[in-house]
Amino acid sequence: MADTRRRLRSSTVVLGGMGVIAAALTSCGSDPDxxxxxxxxxxxxxxxxxxxxxxxxxxxxxxxxxxxxxxxxxxxxxxxxxxxxxxxxxxxxxxxxxxxxxxxxxxxxxxx
Structure with a gap:
């Protein structure tokens, strides 16, 4: 049970981090309104x-x-x-x- 919980938290951290990186890249690279x-x-x-x-x-x-x-x-x-x-x-x-x-x-x- 501890392994499942640990794996779930790791996935959440990785996915959340990827979201932050994607937001940073698109906010700088996109055309302004x-x-x-x-x-x-x-x-x-x-x-x-x-x-x-x-x-x-x-x-x-x-x-x-x-x-x-x-x-x-x-x-x-x-x-x-x-x-x-x-x-x-x-x-x-x-x-x-x-x-x-x-x-x-x-x-x-x-x-x-």
């Missing part, structure tokens, strides 16, 4: 969220600052924002800054 916003629409509530098709790039920007200029709006990806009622605020337009904010297990170093 992003919204496509109209940079010209800022009010005290934040930027107006627009359709993703208005922003360029797939998993990040390949055109400088993530902008796609059109005659209607100046749309760009806005990362790690608080979104409420179609408005995004308290985020950043810099993808690298959003990633550097880090999570559990991230070093947070990098500077710039």
């Amino acid at each position: 992003r919204r496509c916003v109209d940079r010209d629409s800022y009010t005290y509530e934040g930027y107006k969220v627009v359709a993703d098709k208005n922003c360029s790039g797939g998993s990040g920007s390949s055109s400088g600052k993530g902008r796609k200029t059109s005659s209607r709006s100046d749309a760009a990806w806005y990362y790690d924002a608080d979104v409420s009622r179609g408005r995004a605020d308290s985020g950043t337009f810099s993808r690298s800054e959003a990633v550097d904010r880090g999570g559990f297990g991230c070093s947070g170093s990098g500077g710039g």
Whole structure:
């Protein structure tokens, strides 16, 4: 009976440890949350969220600052924002800054 109890505890510790490691790795390696916003629409509530098709790039920007200029709006990806009622605020337009904010297990170093 003691062997069974001991084996069960060991399995629990190993599985729990693997979960912690997986959480640490995914929190640092994943893309930050992003919204496509109209940079010209800022009010005290934040930027107006627009359709993703208005922003360029797939998993990040390949055109400088993530902008796609059109005659209607100046749309760009806005990362790690608080979104409420179609408005995004308290985020950043810099993808690298959003990633550097880090999570559990991230070093947070990098500077710039």
